[in-house]
Amino acid sequence: MATFCQCIESLQQQNINDTFSIDILVVENNQTHHQDVVEAIASYQHAPFTIHHQLETTAGIPFARNNALRFGQQQGFDYLAFVDDDAIAEPNWIQTLFAALQNNQVQVTTGPQFPIYPDNTATLYTAAKVYHERKLTDGAELSWAATNNVLLDLHFFAQNQLAFNNQLIFGGEDKALFQQVGRHGGKILWVQNAIISEFISPERLNVKWALKRRFRIGVTELQIESCINPPAKSYARCIFKGSAYLAKGAVMLLPDALLPNRSILNSLGDLVHGCGFFYGFFSNVKSYT
Structure with missing residues (x-):
């Protein structure tokens, strides 16, 4: 729960200007609400941005992410950003993604996720590409994006009936979805300064x-x-x-x-x-x- 709380805290500390407002959505993929999650969210409700808590009872990442898509569209939001619950966002993260999306008139913006290793992690792991994001040039147009750091235009996705493939429950559902953006006339832009950092747990090392x-x-x-x-x-x-x-x-x-x-x-x-x-x-x- 510690990294989840740090994630929520980093989202509550986002810098925004008067051109947009944000809410935070937590989608819990579980049969019932976990008390620790409920209490953690409650402890941050006093902060600047409202937190919504959705329950997705069908197990699998694409079901949880489609829950977020539906919620955003049904509640009338214009854009939806994804970040993992074991990561933290830089204070200007969402503002940077949004400005790039607006200024370049694209449908998706995405950026890097940098690893945060435990102290004294061996080079065997710190130099391993499996723990690192792709290295791309700022402003590059991409054929796909990952949901660890992405902002998307909900109207574009609704208009083209784009959603995560529920059959890809073991991974790849984000790549499969975003590969379809270009086929519908959309563009994906890499934004190097929209930074997310992910905690690498010792269990993964x-x-x-x-x-x-x-x-x-x-x-x-x-x-x-x-x-x-x-x-x-x-x-x-x-x-x-x-x-x-x-x-x-x-x-x-x-x-x-x-x-x-x-x-x-x-x-x-x-x-x-x-x-x-x-x-x-x-x-x-x-x-x-």
């Missing part, structure tokens, strides 16, 4: 977790591709990308193992990521990592 996550990402790729492409193209793209990851992992294995400030988790991760593409042709993962 192990080789098994890192490799399982990379494998899961590979496995779900065929489902993501199938959301926007015909079967033949989806399989062809996955074969190409899976082979590329396998080749890259094999080539970089020795340098990652021997050179300083490198992590062998990157090359091992590429290898299992590549294997995941091909595993996904025949089966799916059974849990989210």
Whole structure:
């Protein structure tokens, strides 16, 4: 609960100007409201922004995120931002995303999520790409975004009947959704200064977790591709990308193992990521990592 409270506190401390106002929405994916969550939200209700608390009883990330989409549209909000509950937002985060969306007349703005590691975390993990965001140029137009740091135009999504795919309960539902934005004439813009920071829990700092996550990402790729492409193209793209990851992992294995400030988790991760593409042709993962 500590990181959840820090997340809410960072949202209550957002700097906004007189061009917009914000409310905060917490979607709890549970059968009943958890008392700790209820009490935590109540303790922050005195702060500047109203907090809404929604319960989504169907288990799975896409169901919770669709709950947020529906709530925003039904309550008449114009925009919806997503952030994870184990992350904190910089004070100018939402204002920066909103200004970029308005000034560039795009439908989605997204930015980086930087890791916050426990003290004395080994280079094996701090140099591993699995814990880091993509490195992109400010103002770049993207083909997809992630829900760890994103602002979207609710009217555009309602107009085009865009929602998270409830079948992608083990990940990739955000990439699958945002890949459809461009197909409907929308644009996604990278905003480097709209910063979110995520706490990396000690439980995630192990080789098994890192490799399982990379494998899961590979496995779900065929489902993501199938959301926007015909079967033949989806399989062809996955074969190409899976082979590329396998080749890259094999080539970089020795340098990652021997050179300083490198992590062998990157090359091992590429290898299992590549294997995941091909595993996904025949089966799916059974849990989210």
